Amino acid sequence: MPFISPHGLSFDIAHSLAGLLVLVSFMMLYQVRLLALLHVLALHAFVLALSVAWQAHIQDAPHLYITAAIALLFKALLIPWALRRMVFQMGLHREIETVGGIGLTMLAGIALVALSLEVMLPVTANADPVAREDIALALSVVLIGLLVMVTRRNAISQVVGFMSLENGINLAATGARGMPLVVEISVAFSILIAFIVVGIFLFRIRERFDTVDVAALDQSRGGEA
């Protein structure tokens, strides 16, 4: 392997994987069913795991494999599975509404990608190329995650948006060569904790409401903002 321009090839693969993650983020934007959205979330985490594993390989940083394993086991398998169970338990495997329409959301997504490239590429001109592309694409994933959270009314899909946002941050953290392990592990664990908290919340909400639609939560306040 080393004789076919290792730097060029490894860069290309890292770049494609990061680009793939942005693509999967876009797939989230047009899912109208909750279960399909969870499948895309699993795919998102799977691509992240691949990308992190590749970074571990090219940076010769074996501790990143742990991060990749956490992404694969927790984020691509366990959490989508648990959310899926929750969806069935609550009888939510129906259509989910999006605000503003899919076409408009996709356009907004494209604008966000353009924005993050426009912002990040000039300022990281001196950084090494792998980190540079990774950070720019990671920011796109983060912003699209925010967009998912903004456009969805349903509590579970907001969690999905939040997790894709965290995936983007993971991509940035692993792209930054030599970033201390403390942070990576903690990022992974914070997602786990966040998930547990959300899980508790969802079940509590389930006790009180017949829906986990955030719009219904807003009504319960009675206009006293």
Next chain:
Amino acid sequence: MMPDPVSAILLTPLFAAAILAILPGYRIGAVLNVLACLAALLFALTLLWMRPVTGSYLLVDDLNIVFVLLNCFVGLTTSAFSASYIGHEIHSGRLTRTNIRFYHAMYQVMMFGMNLALLANNIGLMWVAVELATLTTVVMVGLYRTAEALEAAWKYFILGSVGIALALFGTILVYLAARPVVGEGLDAMVWTYLLRSAPQFDPSLLNIAFVFLLLGYGTKVGLAPLHAWLPDAHAEGPTPISAVLSGLLLNVALYALLRFKVLLAANPHAIAPGRLMIALGLLSLIFAAFMLYRRRDIKRLFAYSSIEHMGIIVFAFGMGGPLGNFAGLLQMTMHSLTKSAIFFSVGHVAQVKGTQKIAEMGGLTESHPILGWGLVAGVAAIVGLPPFGVFTSEFLVVSSTFAREPVLALLLVFGLLLAFGALLLRLGSIAFGPVKGPVGRLHASYVPMFAHLSLVLLAGIWLPPPLVAWFQNVAGLLR
């Protein structure tokens, strides 16, 4: 080997949390909660004499000693208030014993998280600690499990997480800026090393990082466009949590912001972070001052007052300079003490009246003189009336601004007067006039409230010279 006060400050709440989680009785739990906070405060006091060496993870300097001491002190008084508060909640059946056990354990985990964030020398560790403190407060805000409490907790959780995620992105960018200079690995996240080599960092990367950090930690500070979680979280959680949210957690996020501000200020080519902070601070102040007029819920009212005060504090630190930073530090200390005292009194008011609606309470000074006059003193202090300490600090903020930016000072005074009017208007209907609502007796502990108020009063009349010297020194460090 000497026992290390820093690890003692951090380990005490952790041990206490473990014990409190398994201890069945709520009375003994409340006592232990107070004792653990007292122990942490005593350990924190030893920092004044014994300065541990700075490591890669933990740091003690003149700046964070102020925050840690304030944190431990308000933590202690709030735990004392909470002991009498939860007694009432148990009797009225709003909380069960299991809830209380969980609550006490979480209280200590939160204290651990906040102290860790304040003592961290590693920007990654600081981020983890702020996140931990946030999560514990989220579950405590949802403690009552009513529809409103769950909505508040959910909103807090989602907005807080987005904020904290943006802060992490900013942290990663700081690492990227530091890596070519400091070198790969752990060192590039250690704040003291970062500060030393900050002048050589890539300024444009630092600028972008600061924008993310300001938005991220600014969400937790409760700055204006990002404040939506704050009133709900204050209104629907248990009142001791409202007191620590306003008095402490906002400060912790502010502290994180200040650390990065110093970092940016050390780089001559980076943007001046002060401008952004001034803009957000003024926006928060004026926005919150207008919002104060339309509040019908007493805890929401004082939550908006916290946004207003965080606006003033961020504005003062944004102005910077020795005087601006001094005023900011003083204002922050006074706000923590006064606002938590107000929440101590509001908690008991809401308990005795059985509601948080301002329209359903009145004539408090007549029906419950101690509580009523305590609230009057607290509000008089928070709106900045002399002779209380908030007057001193607000006067300093305004006068130092007038000397440098008269236009900004006019906006500042406008916001202050607006808030002044709104709070006095509401206070009038709550504390004076005809008695409204239940007038039952109340088993309340007034010690924490009056302890805070007398400290604020003392600071307004006479600031001890060593304290002034200390704050001046810190103000110099902040640039």
